[in-house]
Amino acid sequence: MDDLADLAPARPGGAGRPRGDTRERIQAVALDLFAERGYEATSLREIAERLGVTKAALYYHFKSKEDIVRSFTEDYLGELDALLAWGAAQPRSAATRAELLTRYGDIVGRRLGVLRFLEQNRAALDHLLSEHGGPDRKQWLRAQFEALRDLLVPPDATLRDQVRASMAVASVGIGCMHYHQVADQAELRDIVLEIALDLTGSAPSTP
Amino acid sequence: MDDLADLAPARPGGAGRPRGDTRERIQAVALDLFAERGYEATSLREIAERLGVTKAALYYHFKSKEDIVRSFTEDYLGELDALLAWGAAQPRSAATRAELLTRYGDIVGRRLGVLRFLEQNRAALDHLLSEHGGPDRKQWLRAQFEALRDLLVPPDATLRDQVRASMAVASVGIGCMHYHQVADQAELRDIVLEIALDLTGSAPSTP
DNA sequence: ACCTGAACACCGTTCAAGT
DNA sequence: ACCTGAACACCGTTCAAGT
Numbered sequence: 287m288d289d290l291a292d293l294a295p296a297r298p299g300g301a302g303r304p305r306g307d308t309r310e311r312i313q314a315v316a317l318d319l320f321a322e323r324g325y326e327a328t329s330l331r332e333i334a335e336r337l338g339v340t341k342a343a344l345y346y347h348f349k350s351k352e353d354i355v356r357s358f359t360e361d362y363l364g365e366l367d368a369l370l371a372w373g374a375a376q377p378r379s380a381a382t383r384a385e386l387l388t389r390y391g392d393i394v395g396r397r398l399g400v401l402r403f404l405e406q407n408r409a410a411l412d413h414l415l416s417e418h419g420g421p422d423r424k425q426w427l428r429a430q431f432e433a434l435r436d437l438l439v440p441p442d443a444t445l446r447d448q449v450r451a452s453m454a455v456a457s458v459g460i461g462c463m464h465y466h467q468v469a470d471q472a473e474l475r476d477i478v479l480e481i482a483l484d485l486t487g488s489a490p491s492t493p
Numbered sequence: 494m495d496d497l498a499d500l501a502p503a504r505p506g507g508a509g510r511p512r513g514d515t516r517e518r519i520q521a522v523a524l525d526l527f528a529e530r531g532y533e534a535t536s537l538r539e540i541a542e543r544l545g546v547t548k549a550a551l552y553y554h555f556k557s558k559e560d561i562v563r564s565f566t567e568d569y570l571g572e573l574d575a576l577l578a579w580g581a582a583q584p585r586s587a588a589t590r591a592e593l594l595t596r597y598g599d600i601v602g603r604r605l606g607v608l609r610f611l612e613q614n615r616a617a618l619d620h621l622l623s624e625h626g627g628p629d630r631k632q633w634l635r636a637q638f639e640a641l642r643d644l645l646v647p648p649d650a651t652l653r654d655q656v657r658a659s660m661a662v663a664s665v666g667i668g669c670m671h672y673h674q675v676a677d678q679a680e681l682r683d684i685v686l687e688i689a690l691d692l693t694g695s696a697p698s699t700p
Numbered sequence: 701a702c703c704t705g706a707a708c709a710c711c712g713t714t715c716a717a718g719t
Numbered sequence: 720a721c722c723t724g725a726a727c728a729c730c731g732t733t734c735a736a737g738t
Contacts, residue, residue, distance in 0.1 A: 308702085324616025326533030329730065341731080343703050351731065406616040409531025445675065446684045452671060453664050453688055460663055461656055468652060477653045481660055481692070515721080536711065548712080550722050558712065 309347045321403040325410040373437040387482045454485035516554045528610040532617040580644040594689045661692040
C-alpha cells in the first residue's frame with residue numbers, strides 16, 4: 287500500500303547499515319498525513335506522537351517541515367524533468383507523443399502516493415518547491431504540466447489543440463489517481479492512454 | 494467629517510444592508526489570498542492588515558476563518574447540488590448529458606475565482622466543508638464530482654466508460670480554469686464542451 | 701549519532717471593554 | 720453596530736544539553 291520502498295536515506299558513513307529507520311518512518315507517516323489531511327493542517331507534533339518521539343527529534347533528520355516534503359517529491363520531479371528533456375530532443379511526431387504519454391503514465395503510476403499528495407496540496411506546493419530547479423520556481427507544477435503539453439502540440443497550435451493536449455496530460459494523472467483502487471491497473475493504463483491519445487490525435491472533426 | 498452623529502437607524506427592516514462594506518471587502522481579500530497562497534498559509538493578520546483593521550475585527554463579521562470560506566463557497570455548492578438534483582430527475586439520454594455538461598460549464602464559468610480556490614485547497618476543504626450538507630461530508634468535492642459522473646453513464650457502465658465520463662467532467666472544470674485568461678471565452682466553452690461530449694458519446698471503438 | 705526540554709515568535713480564537 | 724487590546728493554547732523552529 288505504500289510506495290516509499292525506494293526512498294533510501296543515502297546516509298554517508300561507509301558500509302555500516304544505519305540501523306535507525308526513523309528517517310524513513312518519518313517520511314512514511316508524513317506522506318500519509320500530508321496527503322490525507324493536508325500539509326499545513328498536519329502538525330509536526332502529530333507526526334512525532336505517531337512515532338513516539340518529540341517534535342524536536344524530527345529536526346535531527348530534516349532541517350524543516352518543507353524539507354520532509356522535498357525528500358519524497360524530488361525523485362518524482364526529477365523523473366519528470368528527465369522526461370521533458372528527453373521529449374524536447376525528439377521529433378514532434380505521433381510516435382513521440384505516444385511515448386511521452388506512456389512514460390508519463392509509468393512515472394505517475396509508480397508514485398501514486400506522491401501524486402496524491404501533490405494534487406491535494408497545490409496551494410502549499412508553489413511555496414514549498416521554490417528551491418527546486420531555478421530561483422523563480424513559483425507555479426512549479428503548472429510549469430511542468432505546460433511543458434509536457436507543449437511537447438504534444440506544434441508551437442503554432444490552435445487553442446483547441448492546446449486545450450485538448452492539456453486534457454490529455456490531465457487524463458493520465460487524474461485517471462491514474464482517481465481510480466487507483468481498481469483491481470486491474472493494466473486495464474486502467476490502457477483506458478487512460480486511449481483517452482490521452484484520442485485527444486492528441488490530430489483528427490480535427492472527421493468522423 | 495465632523496461629529497454630528499448620524500443616529501441613523503442602520504437597520505431598515507428585513508434584510509437590511511449594513512452600510513459598512515467591511516464584510517464584503519473581507520470576502521474579496523480572503524478569496525484572493527486563499528486562492529493564491531493557500532488557505533492555511535494565509536493568516537488572518539494578513540487579511541486584517543490589508544483592510545486596515547485588527548485581527549479581532551474579522552470575528553465581528555465571521556465566526557471563524559472557516560466561516561469566511563463557507564460564505565463564498567456555499568452559493569457555488571448549492572448550484573451544483575441543484576444541478577445534480579435536476580439531472581437525477583431526467584432520463585439518462587444523450588440530450589441530458591449534453592445539458593448537464595453545458596450547465597456545469599455555466600456554473601463553473603460564472604465562478605472561476607471560487608473554483609480556483611477549491612482546486613488549490615483540496616486538502617483543506619474536506620475538513621472545511623464538513624458542515625455543508627449531511628454530517629459525514631468528508632471528501633465533499635469528490636462526492637459531488639462522482640455524482641455528476643454517475644449521471645453521465647448507465648449504472649452498469651464499463652470501467653472505460655466511467656473513466657471517460659470522469660474525464661468529461663474534469664475537462665470542463667480544468668479547461669475553464671486553466672485557460673481562464675484567454676480572450677474568447679465563448680470559443681473556450683465550445684472547445685471544452687466538444688471534448689466533454691466526445692468523451693461521453695458512446696462510440697466504443699469505431700473510428 | 702540520536703534525541704530531549706525549554707524557549708522563541710507566530711497562529712486562530714475569545715472576550716471584556718470601548719465608541 | 721462595529722471594532723480594539725490583551726489573553727489563551729497551539730504552531731514551526733532553534734539550541735544547549737543529555738546519552
